[in-house]
Amino acid sequence: MSEFREKVRAWLAENVPGDEDLESAKRFQAALYDAGLSGITWPTEFGGQGLTAAEQQIFDSEVANYDLPTSVFRIGMGMCGPTIVDLGTPEQKARYLPPLLRGDEIWCQLFSEPGAGSDVASLQTRAVRDGDEWVINGQKVWTTVAHVADFGALLARTDADVPKHQGLTMFLIDMRDPAVTVRPLKDMTGRAPFNEVYFEDLRLPADAVLGRVGQGWLAAVTMLGHERVSIGGFVRKRNDPLAHANLAETARRFGRDVDPVVRAELAKLYAAERALVLFNTRLRQEAEAGTPPGARGSVAKLAGAQLMQQAVAVAGTIGGPRVTAWDPDDAAGDELALAINQAPSSSIAGGTDQIQRTIIGDRILGLPREPVLDRDVPFRELRVGTQRPA
Amino acid sequence: MQLVLDSEQQQLRSTVRKLLADHNHLRSVVDGDETYDRVLWKHLAGLGLTGLVVPEEHGGAGAGHVERCVVLEELGRALAPVPFFASAVLAADALMALGDTEVLPALASGEKIGALVVSQTWGPSAVTATERDGGWVLDGQASFVISGDVADVFVVYTSDGWFVAEEAQRKTLTTLDPTRGQAKLEFAAAPARRLDAADPAAVLEKVRDLASVALAAEQAGGIAKVLETTVEYAKVRVQFGRAIGSYQAVKHACADLYSTSERVESLLRHAAWVADNAPEELPLAAAAIQVFTAPACFEAARSGLQLHGGIGYTWEHDAHLYYKRAKSSELLFGGQDEQLARLAGCLAEGS
């Protein structure tokens, strides 16, 4: 086992690139693949390494020392790929999985729409059968990495005459098709890591369906399960300016480490961060012993988001005015501001804090569900988002 | 690092839980004149739990801190009114660290109850030691001594080092937490035995680290129990035609209780494992655990009480007992200010 750690450590020291453009990210991912470090726990028949969670854990703890350029692959590796493993045909697996693990092809997840975020089953993008083909029309929004994506997992409505969860189908689509328009959408940090995506008569072959026609909700739930594990798995990056160790360092640089309030807040942050890291370790140990985390991934997701908000508060206490204004040449100032501005996304993306709490209450604690108004009503007759379905 | 209990440890948990279900006379202590449950104490002693971490050659079971924490979690869940924390944790840990063999067997067997006498911020107590006729005597007052009202043996930390004494005038204090007694002690030329230690202060540090972990175990048990009873209640209590647990305000508060409970348990499994396997990491783990756990436990107890509505505010309901225990535990040994300063100190040292 320590052999594997040595291998990872040596390889990373040698290969992690300094710059972050797309081409170097792709080269880096391919090199990871060639070194046998991509898809560590994936089956070998799909290009994975067939190793155990223990190796994955070692890899995660080693990469925490670096800022890897691999975030564009996260949705493919963490969500779309595992869902294709679960539900794909042999042809789909053979076609999509190896290039995904090599980083040759980037994936995005096309679920959310302006009228359907938390309530994703109320989406309105339509897929209509035309002979052997499907014709897609509609709009998605907040689609992370769509501007660089080659493929996407699209959730669309194939039947508006049945209740909303029953009329959905998942498709694997080519984002480079001219019928797909991607418009960058600026987020609150001023960058545009996500997008609006429009479909105008996008034609798909019958074998673009992932899983079965009308079973799109099952596919979505499968993917959302992978999403929570992938987000909640949570390895605090050493270079995250809001991680305890880095905030403590910032406090020292600013000469604020002697202030008793700063010391107390940093101590609380340390304890909360440890609690979450140890919780994730415990989940992994339980999984290895045969108890999968299930909905408990929601605890990690929720606690991670709360930790982020706590860290923002501590950053403010440490920095004071230095968080409000800094020399334009000061990269550290920019980094901290970016982290503060990114923090709210952790409470929204991948299911809001409220939705996570509801999942914990319903699925873990077994509390009675809220009365449902729309389960048995044909989608056509529902109110969705801020309007009626088209 | 092992954060999951093995089957023997799970077995220990069920045994203790069953024992407490059958023999915990919580209400007779809360509503009576005694500050502890003698019968339950005998049962615990009978199972060898009072000397769980004491080495076998001194009459104990020679188990580890993971096991002791399992027992403490159950005692905390049940709010068992026994002097376990004072005797089997504080006093026993001090005596073990000091290499005493005289009193330890009696504490291990549960035949005698021990208490630790230190200052409120884990410094030397205000008790003074004087050498007289080839022996030592203790003088002075000490307050807030946990289970000092029922203890037979006092392990006293003074600026002259460690002593064991058995004679003190005691005044039972009225306590916020009716499940754990405290006393004011007065030593007047009380004969004492000196316990030599190369570094008396280091002994105290170790006792304090282990006490932080042990207290967190009690607190973890308390949170788990509050979660369980609150969720059960939210499923059956109906208002406005629906079970209250179906309202998001209630459901989400329960989810937060769960999230707290899971994270506290994670810190606890780690700290207990560290105590047994990586003592050099104990000061940091022990400092961190109280910073997270003590306020979380009080918030859990407060929230659990709130979610029970008016019933939760009644004397008959146990919610107030968890609330009082949690607040009292949060304030032990200098409270959060002291815990935060300690953790900040550890972090500054480590950097």
Ligand SMILES: Cc1cc2nc3c(=O)[nH]c(=O)nc-3n(C[C@H](O)[C@H](O)[C@H](O)COP(=O)(O)OP(=O)(O)OC[C@H]3O[C@@H](n4cnc5c(N)ncnc54)[C@H](O)[C@@H]3O)c2cc1C
């Ligand atoms: C950075 C980022 C990246 C994203 N990337 C993607 C992506 O790649 N692909 C994709 O498909 N989507 C993506 N999303 C969309 C994301 O999944 C949704 O924004 C999210 O699920 C919330 O939906 P919404 O924005 O419509 O908010 P709404 O659902 O309208 O929620 C508004 C508020 O109401 C609350 N609320 C809603 N329903 C309930 C309820 N039942 N009970 C209690 N409270 C409720 C919410 O918690 C929230 O506070 C991304 C979002 C962000 C911020």
